[in-house]
Amino acid sequence: MKLTKRLHSCVQLEKDGRTLVIDPGAFSEPDAGLGADALLVTHEHPDHFDEGRLRAALDANPAAGLWTLRSVAERLAPAYPGRVHTVGHGDTFTAAGFEVQVHGELHAVIHPDIPRVTNVGYLVDGSLFHPGDALTVPGVPVETLMVPVHAPWNKVSEVIDYLREVKPRRALDIHDAYLADIARPIYDFALDKLGGTDHGRLTAGDSAEL
Template sequence: MRLTKNEHAALLLEESGRSLVIDPGSLSTPFPDLTGVVAVVLTHEHPDHWTPEQLDRIRKASPGVPIYGPEGVASAAPDYDITVVGPGDTVDIEPFTLRFFGGAHEIIHSSIPQIQNVGVLVNDVFYYPGDSYAVPEGVDVKVLAAPLGAPWLKISDAIDFVVAVGARRVFGTHDMTLSVVGRDMHHARLQWAASQNGGEFLAVEPGESIDI
């Protein structure tokens, strides 16, 4: 399975000529090739994780593609047929198996209502938590996409999350809110966190891919 990182939180996974898109939002440029997409996962309703323009572009290239997300996404995107998923759900859509974890977005501030969020585990090897620190308990995660910067993120919490998951390889995502200097500082912190369980940190740039 090949994973390609785009700007911010957008991810593309490819296996056997088919693709899975995760969180194509307002801070991400479109992936250049959207043919063969068999599913889209939206972890939550915030626009930096989905936009109508991104979904329309995907559906034009891959008509009828199913879109999965929590109830909040279905409410925020009434013009789209969203298949609602929650923690504990499993979806098989060849060649991908999707398992969902978590349930809640990290708290931004007490004045801002907390919304739903799901983390997604793909083929039992790759995990992306969305905007949360939900740990997929009992899973041997090979590759983890760890959030780097957000209004809700404190780097000490991100470090603890990476250590708790204990993935073999870690790279940063959710990073368009950071300056280059801030991103590099957070890379260094998560590199230390990954090493605590014998893992490695990968500085994956937008457009770059890794094999899982």
């Protein structure tokens, strides 16, 4: 499986000539979802869910499908009958040849006064886990963890503890649009030294074979 990092929390996976894209939101490239055979969205916040990008991807490939939680599915299902699928914690499905398990239910707490929205994470082919905006522990072995490195709802100590709890073979950064380049070495040092796993990051557009 080939992983290509896109901007912020968007990742592209390719296998056997098929492409799956997770979270082509407003902080990702305008064309982040184009060419996808399957699209997954973790939750409704605009940096993960951009309706225009999803519509463009679904229009460009009439065979493409979208798997997501109810709040997003309800926005798009009427225009794409039979192509938008609602999923939740505990579900399993096959999307464009990728086997996907759904883990998690709620977005991390931003502030007690801000209501929590639904958030799901996706374990793809029993190997790569994208948690969206939560530090969800899937409770199964994870080869590659896409780790939300910096967000309004987390701090670096929580990210370190998350790596220690999940114990992936490797961790790669996502949710990094908020983090200035000048500060990246601080986070790299902390996660490399204390996370207990092989931690790295890809520049948007760079790829890795998993």
